[in-house]
Amino acid sequence: MFFNSLAFAIFLPIVFFLYWFVFNKTKSTQNALLIIASYYFYSCWDWRFLFLLVFSTFLDYFTGIQIEKSNSDRRRKFWFWLSISVNLGFLGIFKYYNFFASSFAEMFTSFGFKVSPFLLNVILPVGISFYTFHGLSYVIDIYYKRIKAEYNFIDYSLFVSYFPLLVAGPIERATHLLPQVKIKREFNFEKAKEGFSQIIWGLFKKVVIADTCAIYANAIFDHYNSMDSLSLILGTIYFAFQIYGDFSGYSDIALGVSKLFGIDLLRNFNYPYFSRDIAEFWRRWHISLSSWFRDYLYIPLGGSKGGLWMKIRNTFIIFIVSGFWHGANWTYLMWGFINAIYFLPLLLLRKNRNNTDEVDIKFRFSSLKTLLNILFTFGLTCFAWIFFRAENIFTAFNYIQRIFAFNIDFQNLKGQISFTTTFVLLYLVLLEWNNRKIECPLNGKLSKVKILAAIVLILLLGEFNIKNNFIYFQF
Amino acid sequence: MKSFLKYLLEILFIALIVCFGLQYFSDNGLKKLKGTKINDWQNIIEGKINSDVIINGSSRGYFMYNAKNIGELLNLSCFNIGFNAGGCNLQQSKFDIYLKKNRKPTVIIQNIDLSHFLKNTELPDEWQFTPFINNEIINSFVTKYDDKYKYLPYIPLLKYNQNFQLLKKGIIANFSSSVTKNDKTINGFSPQDRIFKIDYHNLERIKKDKYYFNEIDFRNEIKEMVCFYFRRLDKDAKVIFVWAPEHKLRCSLLFPEKGKILIDELNRIESNNKNFQFIDMRVNEISNHDEYYYDTYHLNATGADIFSKELAIKIKEILN
DSSP states (O other): OOTTSHHHHHHHHHHHHIIIIISOSSHHHHHHHHHHHHHHHHHTTOTTHHHHHHHHHHHHHHHHHHHHHOOSHHHHHHHHHHHHHHHHHHHIIIIIHHHHHHHHHHHHHHTTOOOOOOOOOOOOOTTHHHHHHHHHHHHHHHHTTSSOOOOOHHHHHHHHHOHHHHTTOOOOOHHHHHHHHTSOOOOOHHHHHHHHHHHHHHHIIIIIIIHHHHHHHHHHHHTGGGOOHHHHHHHHHHHHHHHHHHHHHHHHHHHHHHHHTTOOOOOOOSOGGGOSSHHHHHHHSSHHHHHHHIIIIITTTTTTSSOHHHHHHHHHHHHHHHHHHHOSSHHHHHHHHHHHHHHHHHHHTTOTTSOOSOOOOOSSHHHHHHHHHHHHHHHHHHHHHHHHHSSSHHHHHHHHHHHTTTOOOHHHHHHTOOHHHHHHHHHHHHHHHHTTTSSSTTSSTTHHHHHHHHHHHHHHHOOOSSOOOOGGGGO | OHHHHHHHHHHHHHHHHHHHHHHHHHHHHHHHSSSSHHHHHHHHHTTOOOOSEEEEOSHHHHHHOOHHHHHHHHTSOEEEOOOTTOOHHHHHHHHHHHHHHSOOOSEEEEEOOGGGGOOOSSOSSGGGGGGGTTSHHHHHHHTTTOTHHHHGGGSTTGGGTTOHHHHHHHHHHTTOOOOOGGGOOBTTBOOOOOOOOOOHHHHHHHHTTTTOGGGOOHHHHHHHHHHHHHHHSOTTOEEEEEEOOOOHHHHHHHTTHHHHHHHHHHHHHHHHOTTEEEEEOSSOGGGGOGGGBSSSSOBOHHHHHHHHHHHHHHHHHHHO
């Protein structure tokens, strides 16, 4: 059940109605309804995945309690590593086993040994990377005594399987979500209003921006051999907006839906394409994942406090692992590696926290520098997206090679530009720029007019004919 | 909660007014724009045609039979209900829709050729139905080809989805009556003011038999086609099947073997039924002149005029 499907348009009002009018007596009834709805939502993809979700929930619930109850350090460690290894084991089997098996086989073959790897015929359960990370953060936080274990199984289950964030995040923290789950939610008009506009904005970004850009991005990436340099550059820009519209659109819908139920989720995007350097980009893009890796990987590894080599090592580890989290493919690793290369100079020159203030452009010379920095950062991100989008690493290199062939064919370029796409992209950029101080651009001044315009654009320009899944569901 | 529901209803209400308003404005403009395919549909479903002679066919019927010229020469009212890119199933459906509100014609001119028997599984040029999605007759027709038409009448503007140009055209049409050159229709006929350009892809399709001519049972199909009309028309109505001039490049690819069965069957039906006529003009003087075609499949406006006049003379002889 996708957020942009008719099924969800029916599902959401039903759950909303039951939640506030039938099951609103206590916190427990509210949570029970949300769990039933979440399991139903998840089973719509494949009911067999439910077993994995339930098992993962049980495991972390149980090990969390055992870690807290254990008196000896050895026992605490045992339960901690049991949870970590089972969680990562599942992720490894479902997501990475085939990749490693075939990569090793290829490596051996290149040395002259013929190896036929044993590959698993399994499909990747939707959202496994997200709910596994939920569970991991919970167990790690208990182990380091940052939080107490949750003894109420219903509350804990909801923390793991809450349907707005179940399949594509944001990756929540127990410290943020559990306290909200543990109290009865009262209806809040302002929050619900914000939620509604955020759903509309997310839907706009998904069906208008992402799905429209996808048509052009796919056409260019799939036929890159016959494209000129400018068209190939344009292809990366289309993909940059496609993935932004797709993922941030999903996150907005998730946040909006959750607000309707009185629960705030972590903000996942903060207008990342207005970033003035890569460090700022990573503070604004997929915030819940970046901060997860920062808190549970980068800082435990020593962060940026050690010597030069430790800083370099940690930067590469965090970006490469982040790339690998996205999928078992060399393209994602390369994408992570490139971002590490981008980030490293800023870290070493201690400029990684230069741009923490609000981005602003006025009619003065210094603003030109800001604008150029934004464009430069966007260019760097687009370049890295080539690896993210390409089928394989060779295609990505060929694509880049063709860009730098400087072969220009305006006729070809003309075929890749449409009035509608240009219009919607300009609309997106201008609306986001003018409202960058608030979480959802449809809120604030003239909110109703902006919502109305978004609804009209969704109906008119939304791509409903193609079956475009949300990209991040595959992760 | 009450405030939120009120807020939602308010947004919904304004959105409905704006969307239905835009839709109504555009629908209205498109329907009013005289001499267009959409306006022709409007006249058909309002029963404003009522012609003596009806011309039917696929794109070759739609672009090649000048209904005005034919009508004038026959001294009868004449209208072309050809269906661009429409196979025989769509042509028949269009004729049935025509009969719902218009009186039965006395003469049917049906364009025929080998590709006539192909059947559509999808609707070509769907935009032509956009203003009529809410019309019961059109809706029941288009729903057969795509289920989305079931719910499109209830969601405003969605029928213009991905067709912003059509919406714009419809809104502008409320203030201006200009129609693009090759979109203009005269008595349903759409003259194409274009110069010849070889359509290699179409020729290639014939060579590779992508039309699956070899799998079509022409004999049965043509019998059914003739019966289709006689079942619907009055006893003394004339049904004239016409094979319009084929371009010389297609003639060499299509004839004689592929068309022979069809021609034989048409001649046999003609000999057995006095109200049925077959006019074979596929190999004609026009066939040798590129200047009368815009591709190897279709005559341009000049070619259509010459052909229509020649055809009208032949029909006049038959009717007399």
